[in-house]
Structures are given as structure tokens and as C-alpha cells.
Amino acid sequence: LAESQPLAQRAAQTVSITYDDLPSVITIEDAIAAKQFYPDKRTVASGDVDSALSAAEHTLEGQVHVGGQDHFYLETQGCLAIPKGENGEMEIIASTQGLHRTQTLAALALNVPANRIVARVKRIGGGFGGKETRSFYLSTAIAVAAHKAQAPVRIMLDRNEDMMTSGGRHPFLG
Numbered sequence: 001l002a003e004s005q006p007l008a009q010r011a012a013q014t015v016s017i018t019y020d021d022l023p024s025v026i027t028i029e030d031a032i033a034a035k036q037f038y039p040d041k042r043t044v045a046s047g048d049v050d051s052a053l054s055a056a057e058h059t060l061e062g063q064v065h066v067g068g069q070d071h072f073y074l075e076t077q078g079c080l081a082i083p084k085g086e087n088g089e090m091e092i093i094a095s096t097q098g099l100h101r102t103q104t105l106a107a108l109a110l111n112v113p114a115n116r117i118v119a120r121v122k123r124i125g126g127g128f129g130g131k132e133t134r135s136f137y138l139s140t141a142i143a144v145a146a147h148k149a150q151a152p153v154r155i156m157l158d159r160n161e162d163m164m165t166s167g168g169r170h171p172f173l174g
Contacts (some may be wrong), residue, residue: 001143001153009158028054028065041055063173067122070168071130075123077166078156079139081106081146087110099129105136106128106143117143134166 002008024030079094088110094102094122096119103119110117119139124131130173138155146153157165 002147005156021073028171031102032173033062066172066174067166068171070163071128071134071166073124073128073130076157076159076162077131077135077138078154079135079142080152080154081139081142082152083146083150085098085150086151087116090118090146092117092134092139092143093122094119094139095124095127095131096121096139097124097129097132099133099134101136102139105140109140130166130168137165 002011011128023034025034025036028037075095077095079092082091082093083089084091087160089112090106090110092102092106098101099119099121102113103117107114107117138157142153
């Protein structure tokens, strides 16, 4: 926790991390070759697909690759957690499209019943789907910090922090 955003950013820059070089898996094709993927096969079908294909005048075979997509919503991820000082109660104001998960994950992290967590949205700032599930890591961590400090804790990510941490839609090969 820091008193200001610039102070928090300066402190974060002092962290030193050592990484081990490991074999990289960058593309979908790399993952298939290394057998590092979710093995379940997902099929969307209606009716007798084999009969319909064999009766079709024209068929097309091949692969389709859809690239990944980063969410670029108008307002970056932000959250304010306010401990209410009574039986672990907490108010969380988050820029999210998923209030129920914001509430339940904070309750789980704080080991309190979900009815002690009030989750609200003041505004979303153009989520475009990126704030449906990508905000929980932040709101849960902020709830824990506010609980430990017994003081309100606020965070608003810079654009570069948001882009590095929130992920996006993964590429697809079918």
C-alpha cells in the first residue's frame, strides 16, 4: 500500500525478479507440437452433420485462424474497497461487468459470508466484455488490502498496467 500513485509506481520499480529461461511456446502451432493445450474437443452441431455434408453439392475443408484481441475499454480497471468495521463488512465499488463474482470472490478471500460484501458499479467506462471477468484479480486484492489496513484502498491502473495484466481474447485455430 502507498500514499499516492507515483509513490506506488516508484516502489514497484524497485522490485527485482529473476526468471529462468525455459522453452517458449508462442503460437498455437507450437502448443499443438508440444501438446500444451486443453485437450477437450468442442463441437457445435445440429442434426445429422455427416449426412448433410455427404449430400452437399460443395464442401470446403481446411483451417481457420482467428487472431487474439486485446480489450481496449475506455476507462482502465479501477476499484475502491471500504471496510465498514463491523463483522468483516466491506463495500467495493468496482469498474466491472461482473458484480456477483466481485462480491463472491472478495467474500471467499476475506472468509466472510457474501452478504457482508456490498459490490457496486459507479460506471464501467465502455467495458466491451473486457470487464466481465478481467477485474476480479484486482477487486479481490484490493479487498484484502483494505481489510488488512482497516482503511479504504483505491486503485486505478494506468493503461500500460491494465494491458499487461488484464489479458484478452486468445487466438483460435480450428
